[in-house]
Amino acid sequence: MSKKQAALVDIGNVILHIDFETSLSRLIPPELADPAGRIASLLEKKDEFERGDFTDSDFVTWASKKLQFTGTPEEFIAAWNDIFTPNLPMWDTLRDLKARGFQLILFSNTNQMHADYFLAEFAEVFDLFDGRVFSHEAGCNKPDPAIYHHAFEKYQLVPEDTLYFDDLPENISTGLQLGLKAWRYKGDSHEAMTRWLVETLD
Template identity: 30%
Template sequence: MIKNIIFDFGDVFINLDKPATVNQLSKLDSSFCVSGKMNEINEAYEKGLIATDAFVSFYKSKFPAINEASLINAWNAIILDLPEYRLSFLEQLANEKKYRLFLLSNTNELHIEHVINTCGSDTFNRFKDCFEKFYLSYEIRYRKPDPEIYKYVLSENKLNPEETLFIDDVKENTDAASALRIKTWNLKPGIDDVTMLKDQTCFG
């Protein structure tokens, strides 16, 4: 029986355009390509291991012809909208008080600031208030799919993994949770929607 639900954020509640950052940077600099070092820096930034200034400075050093504002705009281009119907669904679920609700998101300081600016602080606070705990990777220094991030959430909240459902659009992340006996739903954007939650067999 499900007693706890852990939700991802991007492409579960908020819509994302995942290729947008690379597309924008490629338009700004035709030589742009993602390197192993960039992936390393991006992951470190998502874990809060480097500050925003250092993160932006790294990209500025790689692409000196692109100004900082354009780099930040490109980085944030992945973030789209938070549909009201999903927020209403979440609020209804929270109001039922049948489940403990948690958010667990791989994100970073620039992205979360952009989400707040895009959605507006009132909408963002409505969203955040639905959760018992709001876990952002850059604040807790863990990142999905590392097992430690799931163990951290389970331990801190004394959750039984077999009574816990984790919802994420990235299969690597749900596979890692499944390995810890957490029930999972690998939500597929464009096919599934979080509002279909109670129709899923994993929810039974």
């Protein structure tokens, strides 16, 4: 590794576990069939929303109709944000990387509502980070190479000297193609990642 060490770190199912179904199912009238299918239908606009193509309020209106939710926007937003729980083993790894002098950079497909929530709610871990590249701010999503090049340029990263953690194989594939030291993270195999880190950093 070169003198400047950095790590790009995804958020969902890496830093924080995500459970959309349990939280959002509370918004669906109990008499309606197929709540899981209704929640999955929100993916129709996921990429556009995370790219910043439309506003939070427009998404809340559209998603409420999809779920046939008749409550307030504030109630929707509370459920929309109540999907995250800490992945504490990864928090320990990030503290270790920070102690080693790594520049930690958040690198996530997300949206403004989620970002406002998790940056405040889990400040203990997010305060470790030196920067961020969020899709809704960059105007492009992973696995589009454009968002990776945006991160490289914004933080003057050398891909070959940069670690990258993500849970999705398509995102890892782009990272590897661009020269990053990438690891596909799985919460049930944290120890395997730890062993890989030891081998990579030695």
